[in-house]
Amino acid sequence: MICGIDEAGRGAVLGPLVISGVNFGNSKVSKLKKLGVKDSKLLSPNQRENLFEEIIKLADSYEIIKINAKTIDNRFEDNKNLNTLEIDAFKKILQKLKPVKAFVDSVLKNENKLKEELQTVTNAKLTVEHKADENYVVVGAASILAKVIRDREMKKIESIFNLILGSGYPSDPKTVKFLQNTLPEHIFVRRSWASFKNVKAKKEQTDLSKY
Secondary structure, eight states: OEEEEEEEOTTOSBSOEEEEEEEEOGGGHHHHHHHTOOOGGGSOHHHHHHHHHHHHHHOSEEEEEEEOHHHHHHHHHTTOOHHHHHHHHHHHHHHHHOOSEEEEEOOSSOHHHHHHHHTTTOOSEEEEETTHHHHOHHHHHHHHHHHHHHHHHHHHHHHHHTOOOTTSOTTOHHHHHHHHHTOOOOTTBOTTSHHHHHHHHHHHHHHHHTO
16 A cells, blocks of 8 residues: 555644545556646645545545644643644554555655654655655645545534635635634634734734723
């Protein structure tokens, strides 16, 4: 089995972090290329949705881990960071899927350090690189699964709370508008994020200036 591992939602201020791992038999990797699988950022939402179903059909096995905003905030309160959460998830995926070979999109600047850490839970031949989602089609497949699941989760949150949230990233005008206009400390808001704290501080200053 050849495995690709990637995430979606690392830099978002709203919604979950999603980590995906997907296993393919060696003969199926070329089929991924024929399907047009690539880094999810290079595909439209419709393309990702269509490829998601094809990837699921082709995969021998897959694992998706969703980490909610509260869990992320709790990790920061323990003076740890997002990397530790992601690495824990990578390990769980490797232990669950048991690939012979795995390609991982690195979350650490020091790729070798991450490789050594992951090698403690698997005997798989590991390739750990930055931009692995661009360079290896199996990681591209994992990135599509993670991105589609995260987008679906965001739509679900919008539906439940009857809100317009956008993508959940600080660069998205819809996300910024939501934070500026309402700033509710909902369970899907990462309160440990600087973008949330900055908007909150400005809103509090504005409110104080009214008195």
